[in-house]
Amino acid sequence: MIMTRRIAILGGTGAEGSGLAYRWAKAGEQVLIGSRDGARAEETAKQLRERIGGAAQIEGMDNASAAAACDVAVMTVPFSGAAALLKQLKNVWKPGTVVIDTTVPLAATVGGAATRTLGVWQGSAAEQSKELLPPGVSLAAALQNLGAASLAGDGPVECDVLVCSDDQKAKQVASELVGKIPGARALNGGKLENARIVESLTALLIGLNMRYKVHGAGIRFTGLPLK
Numbered sequence: 001m002i003m004t005r006r007i008a009i010l011g012g013t014g015a016e017g018s019g020l021a022y023r024w025a026k027a028g029e030q031v032l033i034g035s036r037d038g039a040r041a042e043e044t045a046k047q048l049r050e051r052i053g054g055a056a057q058i059e060g061m062d063n064a065s066a067a068a069a070c071d072v073a074v075m076t077v078p079f080s081g082a083a084a085l086l087k088q089l090k091n092v093w094k095p096g097t098v099v100i101d102t103t104v105p106l107a108a109t110v111g112g113a114a115t116r117t118l119g120v121w122q123g124s125a126a127e128q129s130k131e132l133l134p135p136g137v138s139l140a141a142a143l144q145n146l147g148a149a150s151l152a153g154d155g156p157v158e159c160d161v162l163v164c165s166d167d168q169k170a171k172q173v174a175s176e177l178v179g180k181i182p183g184a185r186a187l188n189g190g191k192l193e194n195a196r197i198v199e200s201l202t203a204l205l206i207g208l209n210m211r212y213k214v215h216g217a218g219i220r221f222t223g224l225p226l227k
């Protein structure tokens with residue numbers, strides 16, 4: 001376990017990123033909010049610090065500064081901006097950084113429906129991201145099915161989180177961070193290529209939210225040993 005890890009949340013000013021930042025900072029983790037605009041990141045960090053109070057460790061900065069300073073980076077930008085951001089960060093990462101990719105290639109990101117995913121040549125948004133990281137930086141896909149509306153509150157999120165990766169350390173770090181969110185259960189989702197299944201489930205969950213007029217549809221798998 002990394003004791004003094006810093007978690008950068010790239011695109012952490014948005015709904016998903018700030019929800020994760022809130023949950024992890026509340027659990028005592030050190031969080032760096034990243035944004036294309038450092039001032040906007042600082043504003044989000046300030047709001048979260050005020051909400052949590054006490055010794056919440058949250059700072060805001062531009063995405064590149066957050067990526068350079070972190071041990072774990074979480075991608076929470078829309079699919080339409082993810083590749084460009086990773087290209088910009090290619091020479092910024094410290095070797096050994098773990099990237100957790102939450103990106104879903106929703107058609108909505110290019111003006112289509114939120115209930116469909118786009119075809120991605122590499123197979124999934126996460127596999128595309130992996131291609132854009134330098135050697136020595138590992139990636140796990142996770143949290144794509146855990147909605148921002150659930151993260152925004154204080155209650156347990158009631159969702160299983162499939163963690164997919166070809167790298168053991170990345171899988172372990174991502175699973176451990178999932179376990180810091182009350183109600184979330186990390187499940188070993190196998191290889192990174194399975195991220196394509198997990199990403200497409202998000203489009204299905206968005207459709208369920210619409211049809212059942214709720215905001216927090218999630219997934220639970222049965223028949224597995226409870227932790």
Ligand SMILES: NC(=O)c1ccc[n+]([C@@H]2O[C@H](COP(=O)([O-])OP(=O)(O)OC[C@H]3O[C@@H](n4cnc5c(N)ncnc54)[C@H](OP(=O)(O)O)[C@@H]3O)[C@@H](O)[C@H]2O)c1
Nearest residue numbers: 011013014015016035036076077078081103104144147148
């Ligand atoms: N929302 C959910 O419930 C949910 C659930 C699971 C997974 N996800 C995934 O999490 C990611 C973020 O979702 P979200 O709903 O939080 O999205 P969002 O609010 O639209 O975007 C998040 C942040 O990304 C930054 N951003 C926007 N466009 C960008 C671009 N072209 N390049 C770089 N940065 C850009 C913005 O921050 P700055 O303007 O400050 O840079 C924005 O605040 C998506 O990939 C989504 O699939 C979301």
